[in-house]
Amino acid sequence: MTAEHEIELRPFPPFLPPNTTVLMMGSFPPAAEKRAMEFHYPNFQNDMWRVYGLVFFGDAMHFQHVGEKAFDAEKIKAFLTARGIGSCPGVRRAIRTHGNASDAYLKVVETVELPEILEKIPQCRRICTTGGKATEILLALLETEVRAKDFKTGTTITARCGDRDLFVTRLPSTSRAYPMKLEKKAEAYRKFFVEAGFVVAK
Numbered sequence: 001m002t003a004e005h006e007i008e009l010r011p012f013p014p015f016l017p018p019n020t021t022v023l024m025m026g027s028f029p030p031a032a033e034k035r036a037m038e039f040h041y042p043n044f045q046n047d048m049w050r051v052y053g054l055v056f057f058g059d060a061m062h063f064q065h066v067g068e069k070a071f072d073a074e075k076i077k078a079f080l081t082a083r084g085i086g087s088c089p090g091v092r093r094a095i096r097t098h099g100n101a102s103d104a105y106l107k108v109v110e111t112v113e114l115p116e117i118l119e120k121i122p123q124c125r126r127i128c129t130t131g132g133k134a135t136e137i138l139l140a141l142l143e144t145e146v147r148a149k150d151f152k153t154g155t156t157i158t159a160r161c162g163d164r165d166l167f168v169t170r171l172p173s174t175s176r177a178y179p180m181k182l183e184k185k186a187e188a189y190r191k192f193f194v195e196a197g198f199v200v201a202k
Helices: 048-057 073-083 114-120 132-141 182-195
Strands: 007-009 022-025 085-087 091-096 106-111 126-129 156-161 164-170
Touching: 022 132, 048 073, 048 182, 073 085, 106 132, 114 156, 126 132, 132 164
Parallel strands: 022 085, 022 126, 126 164
Antiparallel strands: 007 091, 091 106, 156 164
16 A cells, blocks of 8 residues: 555644634644644645635734745635634545645545534534535434535535534635635625624724
8 A cells, every 4th residue: 555545644633622612623733744734734835824814804824934935724624624614524534635735635434523523513503614525424424315416616505423413514614725715705705604603894
């Protein structure tokens, strides 16, 4: 078995502040050589933390180390903890069949232990997915009749996990490979956080 076909365990544990009310779920972090920090969405080319900077601070560079091509993991963690936002990849173990970070070539070996995750964040009633693969994975773990192909980006559905009623919103991927301008992605995330009560509508 070649190195790129080894089974990988997610490199970071789920980030679950006790006060989490919103859980953000992606698919699987990139390989070590693509990480600019040791935290979720670590690739400097991924726009997640630029989107957060725009939504909450009006500044795409808010979470970037000044003068460096890297984000500030501790600043991000402090912000998420203060706001009660969790982050958890939908995949626990995976194989990169082409040796890269593309979801198209990600073979899921084991999905996230969602009921156990939700037990740790009893106030959480909202989950947002950050791309197509993440959406497919999450819907397969929930009680819902909605199929991923019918779940449009920017919309919200209701679902259940055990005895937990949830609102699930599909948001656009923040990967540069997803064909949408940064500002448009930020608008979609802003709308979500306005509905969740985190941001005041303009």
